[in-house]
Amino acid sequence: MTRHLSDLLADVRSGTDPGPFALLRREGTDLVEVLAGTAHQVDRLADIPLPPGPATRPATLAVVPYRQIAERGFACIDDGAPLECVRVSAYQQVPVATAMAALPAAPVVTTRGGFDITDDEYAELVATVLRDEIGGGAGANFVLHRTYRARLADGASATADGQGRSAALTAGLSALRRLLRDERGAYWTFLIYTGTRVLVGATPERHVSVSDGLAMMNPISGTLRHPDGGDPDLDSVLSFLADPKEVDELYMVLDEELKMMATVAEHGGQVVGPYLKRMSRLSHTEYLLAGRNCHDVREVLRQTMFAPTVTGSPIENACRVIARHEVGGRRYYAGVLALLGHDDAGGQTLDAPILIRAAEIGLDGDVRVPVGATLVRHSTAAGEVAETHAKASAVLAALGLSSRSASSGASGASGAFGAPGAVPAPESGVAAPVTRPEHPTVARALAARNDRLAEFWLRQRSPGAMVEPALAGRRIVVVDAEDSFTGMLVHLLRALGLRVRIVAWEQTARVDLADADVLVAGPGPGDPSDLTDPRMVALRDVVDHALRRGQPLLGICLGHQVLADRLGLVVSRRQLPFQGLQREIDFFGVPRRVGLYSSFTAHGTDDLLSTAHGPVQLCRDAADGAVHALRGPGFAGVQFHPESVLSQDGLQILRELLTAILPPGAAGTLIRQSSAECGRAGTIRYGGSASRPTG
Structure with a gap:
C-alpha cells in the first residue's frame, strides 16, 4: 500500500x-x-x-x-x-x-x-x-x-x-x-x-x-x-x-x-x-x-x-x-x-x-x-x-x-x-x-589515533588462535561489581581458552565460588573504603575468602584496590582522577601501555611487601608510589583495565598473570559457546551453570 x-x-x-x-x-x-x-x-x-x-x-x-x-x-x-x-x-x-x-x-x-x-x-x-x-x-x-x-x-x-x-x-x-x-x-x-x-x-x-x-x-x-x-x-x-x-x-x-x-x-x-x-x-x-x-x-x-x-x-x-x-x-x-x-x-x-x-x-x-x-x-x-x-x-x-x-x-x-x-x-x-x-x-x-590501541579489538580474530594451552578449559569466575567492562573482559578470557562464568556482586553470598580454578574480583565504580556501600563489603568478603583458602585470585581496578587494602596497603583518592587515561608503566620490568579508569589508588613505599599471605611484589609509580600492579603467591592485581582498548598489551598481560597464579594441573576441555547459547542475551556458561546477562 x-x-x-x-x-x-x-x-x-x-x-x-x-x-x-x-x-x-x-x-x-x-x-x-x-x-x-x-x-x-x-x-x-x-x-x-x-x-x-x-x-x-x-x-x-x-x-x-x-x-x-x-x-x-x-x-x-x-x-x-x-x-x-x-x-x-x-x-x-x-x-x-x-x-x-x-x-x-x-x-x-x-x-x-x-x-x-x-x-x-x-x-x-x-x-x-x-x-x-x-x-x-x-x-x-x-x-x-x-x-x-x-x-x-x-x-x-x-x-x-x-x-x-x-x-x-x-x-x-x-x-x-x-x-x-x-x-x-x-x-x-x-x-x-x-x-x-x-x-x-x-x-x-x-x-x-x-x-x-x-x-x-x-x-x-x-x-x-x-x-x-x-x-x-x-x-x-x-x-x-x-x-x-x-x-x-x-x-x-x-x-x-x-x-x-x-x-x-x-x-x-x-x-x-x-x-x-x-x-x-x-x-x-x-x-x-x-x-x-x-x-x-x-x-x-x-x-x-x-x-x-x-x-x-x-x-x-x-x-x-x-x-x-x-x-x-x-x-x-x-x-x-x-x-x-x-x-x-x-x-x-x-x-x-x-x-x-x-x-x-x-x-x-x-x-x-x-x-x-x-x-x-x-x-x-x-x-x-x-x-x-x-x-x-x-x-x-x-x-x-x-x-x-x-x-x-x-x-x-x-x-x-x-x-x-x-x-x-x-x-x-x-x-x-x-x-x-x-x-x-x-x-x-x-x-x-590507533597506533597505541589494543590490536585485539582492531583486528579480525579467528576462534582458537589465541588460546594459551596452560589456561585452556580452566574455570574462571568473574565477580561483576557493576562495570560492564566485565563483558569485554570475558571475550579476552575466552580467547585465551578459559571457561568463564559471571556472578553479580549481590549474588556472591549465595553462590559457591570455591570450585573455580581462578576468581576475578572485577572492576566497578566507587570508593573501596566505603563500607556503607554493600558492593564494597561483598568484594571484601570475596577477596578475604579467596586469600584464606588459597584460591587463585586476580583483582582488576576496584577489585585490585580491595585486594591491596586487604594486604595492608593504604588506598586513597587521587588528587586528580585517572579516568580514560592511557599511560606507559614499568610492568615488573617490561614497559606496557595501559588504560586507567580510577579515582582511587593504592600506595606503597617499597617494591616488596611482606604480608600474612606471603611476599608481594609491587609495580609502583616512580613519582608518587601509586601501585599499578601487584603479585604474590597465587594472586595478582592490576589498577588498570587489561580489557580496555587503551591497554595495548592487555591480552598478553592477562596471559602472563593467569599462568603465574594458577598451579600446574590438567587443563579442562575447551568449551566454545554455541550459536544457540549466544541467543540467550549474553549468558556465559560453564559446567552447566548460567550467570545473569553480561550487560
Whole structure:
C-alpha cells in the first residue's frame, strides 16, 4: 500500500489529521522515505510489534524514550514519556528534491525562547559533577542535558478543528525542509508524527543497526565548532585531533560501546576507523564497531540502552548521576528511533539512530530542543556551556531560533582542509557530499589515533588462535561489581581458552565460588573504603575468602584496590582522577601501555611487601608510589583495565598473570559457546551453570 507524500501534506494543509507518519532521509541516499501506519503504545521493548512482512518496506517504527532505561534496572527520572510505535502499512520513496519542493517553506514563528537552566546554572552543574562525581570515582564521563524551550506563535491548544495539530505539523515540516537543505553528514534527517507529538531533527549518530546478521554501532565524540559560513582550516582541524580532551572523550565512549558490543556480538566486535564526521556547523570524530549478532533485534535494543555518548560510563552509575543532578526527565532525548523489519531471507533488521539534535513539538505548541555535553576530567564549565549552544544551533536555526552565536571564537577559512571543499546543499535538494577524501595530513592524524590501541579489538580474530594451552578449559569466575567492562573482559578470557562464568556482586553470598580454578574480583565504580556501600563489603568478603583458602585470585581496578587494602596497603583518592587515561608503566620490568579508569589508588613505599599471605611484589609509580600492579603467591592485581582498548598489551598481560597464579594441573576441555547459547542475551556458561546477562 502507498500513502503518497502529497496526500499527507494535503491533509496537513486542510487541518485534517493525516494519521501517524514519518519522513526520513538516511545517510548516503538522495531519497526521502515516507512511512504511514497505525499508532501503538507498548510498555517494553520486547512488546514492539515485528510481524512478518515483505523486505520491501519496514514493519515498525518505534520512538523509544529515555525512561525505558528502567528495563535494565537503571535509575532514571520517570517523566511518563510513552514508548510509541507506528506499525507501517504504507511506504513510498521520493527524491529529496521532490520532497523539498512539496514541503512548506514558511518561516516558523516562536515566542518565549530560552534554556530551562541558565548558562551560569549549567556551568555550576558541570563544576559539581567534575568535582564530586568524576573526582569521587563515580565514573569516567557523564552527559548532562538542558532543554531550550519555546512556544509556537500560532500553536493554540488542540481544538476540534485541529488548529494545534496543524500548527505543530506545519512547523515541523518547515523545519525538516531547512534541515534537508542545510544540514549534511546526518545519519537520519527526519520528521515523525505519532498522533500525539512531532519529532524533527538531524541526528549524526547511529546507535545500533542489524543487517545480514551483522550488528554495528557508531560511537561519535569530540566536537569542533565551525566558523560561521564554512569549514575550519587545516590548523584548526589538526589542533582538534590532537586535543587531549577530545582524544580521551572518543576513547572513553569507544570503550563503553565495546562493552555493549560484548553483549550482542559473538566475539565482542571489531573496531574500524576513526573517521572525521563533518556536519554543517560541527565536526566530530567517530569509530565504527561491527560484530556477528544472534539475538532478536528487540533484545539488541534492550542490551544497548543507551549510548554512552549521551549517558556516560560506566553506564549503570552514569544513570544514577544523571538522576541525581538533572533538573527533570529527559523525555525522548538520548533515547532512540528504531526501524525494524526483515530482509529478503526473512532475517530481522534494525536501524536505530540516537535521538539527539532534534526538537519535540507538542500539539499544544510547546517546543523542546534538548541538548547535552560530555563531561570528562579535562572539561571546563565554559567549554561545556558553549558546546550545548553549538549542538542545539542547527535545529534551532531550522526553527528560526538562535540560543546565541554558537560559533563565536572559531577561526579559519572555509574548506581549507578538504579536497574538494564541501558546501551546504542547495535549494534543489541535491545533497552536499557526506564523505570526501581527507587531506593527507588529516588522514595521518586520524590513523595515528590507533597506533597505541589494543590490536585485539582492531583486528579480525579467528576462534582458537589465541588460546594459551596452560589456561585452556580452566574455570574462571568473574565477580561483576557493576562495570560492564566485565563483558569485554570475558571475550579476552575466552580467547585465551578459559571457561568463564559471571556472578553479580549481590549474588556472591549465595553462590559457591570455591570450585573455580581462578576468581576475578572485577572492576566497578566507587570508593573501596566505603563500607556503607554493600558492593564494597561483598568484594571484601570475596577477596578475604579467596586469600584464606588459597584460591587463585586476580583483582582488576576496584577489585585490585580491595585486594591491596586487604594486604595492608593504604588506598586513597587521587588528587586528580585517572579516568580514560592511557599511560606507559614499568610492568615488573617490561614497559606496557595501559588504560586507567580510577579515582582511587593504592600506595606503597617499597617494591616488596611482606604480608600474612606471603611476599608481594609491587609495580609502583616512580613519582608518587601509586601501585599499578601487584603479585604474590597465587594472586595478582592490576589498577588498570587489561580489557580496555587503551591497554595495548592487555591480552598478553592477562596471559602472563593467569599462568603465574594458577598451579600446574590438567587443563579442562575447551568449551566454545554455541550459536544457540549466544541467543540467550549474553549468558556465559560453564559446567552447566548460567550467570545473569553480561550487560
